[in-house]
Amino acid sequence: MGLPLFRPTHDPGPSFLGLTEALGVAPEWGPTGSDVPHATTVIAVRYAQGVVMAGDRQATGAYIASRDVKKIGAADRFTAIAISGSAARGIELVKFAQLSFEHYEKMTDTVLSLEGKANYLSPIIQRNNLSSPLPVLPLLAGYDPTQRAGRIFEYDGAGGCYERTDFATIGSGSPFAEGALRLGFRADLDLESGLELAALALYEAGDNDPSTGGPDFVRGIFPMMVVLDATGFRELSIDEVGERFRRINERRAESRGVAGGSLR
Amino acid sequence: MSNYFYVSPEQLIKDRAEFAQKGIARGRSIVASLYDRGVVMVAENPSASLNKVSEIYDRIAFAGAGKYNEYDRLREAGVRWADSMGFTYAREDVDARALANYYAQHLGDMFTEGQKPLEVEVLVAQLGSALRPTKLFRILYEGTIADEPRFSVIGGDAEVIRERFTRAVPEVVDLATTLRQAVTALAGPERTIPIPELEVGILEDRGERRTFTRLADDRIAELLGEG
Numbered sequence: 203m204g205l206p207l208f209r210p211t212h213d214p215g216p217s218f219l220g221l222t223e224a225l226g227v228a229p230e231w232g233p234t235g236s237d238v239p240h241a242t243t244v245i246a247v248r249y250a251q252g253v254v255m256a257g258d259r260q261a262t263g264a265y266i267a268s269r270d271v272k273k274i275g276a277a278d279r280f281t282a283i284a285i286s287g288s289a290a291r292g293i294e295l296v297k298f299a300q301l302s303f304e305h306y307e308k309m310t311d312t313v314l315s316l317e318g319k320a321n322y323l324s325p326i327i328q329r330n331n332l333s334s335p336l337p338v339l340p341l342l343a344g345y346d347p348t349q350r351a352g353r354i355f356e357y358d359g360a361g362g363c364y365e366r367t368d369f370a371t372i373g374s375g376s377p378f379a380e381g382a383l384r385l386g387f388r389a390d391l392d393l394e395s396g397l398e399l400a401a402l403a404l405y406e407a408g409d410n411d412p413s414t415g416g417p418d419f420v421r422g423i424f425p426m427m428v429v430l431d432a433t434g435f436r437e438l439s440i441d442e443v444g445e446r447f448r449r450i451n452e453r454r455a456e457s458r459g460v461a462g463g464s465l466r
Numbered sequence: 467m468s469n470y471f472y473v474s475p476e477q478l479i480k481d482r483a484e485f486a487q488k489g490i491a492r493g494r495s496i497v498a499s500l501y502d503r504g505v506v507m508v509a510e511n512p513s514a515s516l517n518k519v520s521e522i523y524d525r526i527a528f529a530g531a532g533k534y535n536e537y538d539r540l541r542e543a544g545v546r547w548a549d550s551m552g553f554t555y556a557r558e559d560v561d562a563r564a565l566a567n568y569y570a571q572h573l574g575d576m577f578t579e580g581q582k583p584l585e586v587e588v589l590v591a592q593l594g595s596a597l598r599p600t601k602l603f604r605i606l607y608e609g610t611i612a613d614e615p616r617f618s619v620i621g622g623d624a625e626v627i628r629e630r631f632t633r634a635v636p637e638v639v640d641l642a643t644t645l646r647q648a649v650t651a652l653a654g655p656e657r658t659i660p661i662p663e664l665e666v667g668i669l670e671d672r673g674e675r676r677t678f679t680r681l682a683d684d685r686i687a688e689l690l691g692e693g
Binding site: 203204205206207218221222225227297298301304305308309311 | 515517520521522539542543544545546547549550551552553554568569571572
């Protein structure tokens with residue numbers, strides 16, 4: 203690869219997508235088979251100081267393809283991107299988004315706004331999903347330093363980008379997670395309540411959806427939990443997450459699997 | 467019948483070199499030096515937004531002296547080259563030496579074949595890792611590339627500043643001392659450079675993937691105070 207110099211009229215600007223296309227190294231967004239491994243449930247919930255996210259760790263094809271996939275990635279210091287749908291495409295999309303946001307920052311010496319990041323992904327999703335029977339749907343969440351609040355953006359299959367003011371779910375376990383979130387969500391949740399609600403919603407998804415992995419006490423693999431606030435992106439430790447799911451599991455064992463009238 | 471006069475190759479090269487040198491001499495100089503924990507680049511730059519010192523990649527920084535539009539285009543090409551290399555292969559495969567060679571080839575080509583030579587000098591710095599050593603590459607307007615062991619100066623008064631700096635800092639020392647001596651060398655004996663007109667970038671390990679930081683004015687003042 204030589205030095206990529208462009209005439210001003212053909213300059214791709216700070217877009218990494220534009221650059222890869224100009225250089226002929228853009229990823230192929232062609233069709234995939236329908237039984238490739240796909241990744242499942244991810245949840246984002248707004249709370250008073252930011253956003254909490256939780257995602258299961260399983261990739262499922264005709265059988266369980268992987269038990270320890272990380273579906274939430276730090277796109278930059280204040281932004282997380284999560285994936286559902288084709289695992290291979292999704293992981294590529296996370297990598298591409300990370301690179302794109304950093305590329306923009308280095309090219310222009312300014313950080314792309316959270317809304318700018320959300321909009322940038324739309325045409326990539328559109329291009330992928332219109333050519334593939336197994337769509338990729340990401341979830342973008344972050345702390346917006348200008349608004350001093352957590353923000354969540356979700357996408358439809360055609361690349362449309364929508365901001366959510368409460369919570370969002372992606373993946374096959376969404377209906378079950380969404381049910382729990384709708385009952386438990388309140389405006390101005392504190393961090394602990396937000397984490398507990400996200401964990402419960404993910405537990406429900408793992409309990410009901412065969413493609414979503416619940417907490418795996420045998421192998422010590424637990425869902426991934428992330429917090430985004432004014433200090434940036436941080437992933438909770440496996441012990442912290444494991445303990446939370448162990449408590450939920452004990453409560454459920456006591457009631458013989460019935461969640462009960464209150465969220466438990 | 468057109469009137470073409472014969473110009474000897476020697477004369478042509480001399481004219482082009484003079485042209486480029488004149489252009490570069492109009493700009494301010496930049497000192498880049500190793501210090502005990504990394505690499506520091508110090509530029510005299512009255513503009514707060516038109517940068518001379520920039521990040522290229524996780525462990526690579528860039529500095530340009532001379533004509534802004536020309537070296538900034540090279541900076542952009544460097545960022546693009548590094549990001550697409552890291553995307554195609556792996557982040558650890560992005561090597562400053564390869565980038566410095568491309569810059570040298572491009573400047574060399576422009577010097578001999580271009581409409582006019584580029585009026586720039588650039589520096590490529592690499593912070594060492596388990597895979598590669600810490601390096602400073604200096605590339606001149608005609609494509610000469612030098613691998614400088616401890617420090618490097620580019621821009622108009624490079625030779626004078628080099629003399630001053632080498633006497634003041636004979637070995638690798640801490641950041642505060644290196645910065646203070648670099649600023650003194652840039653200013654010369656009869657001048658002081660106000661802090662808002664200094665642009666300072668460092669490459670230093672802080673336990674993160676990216677190592678480049680542009681120092682804020684109050685951090686520069688603090689370092690100059692303690693140095």
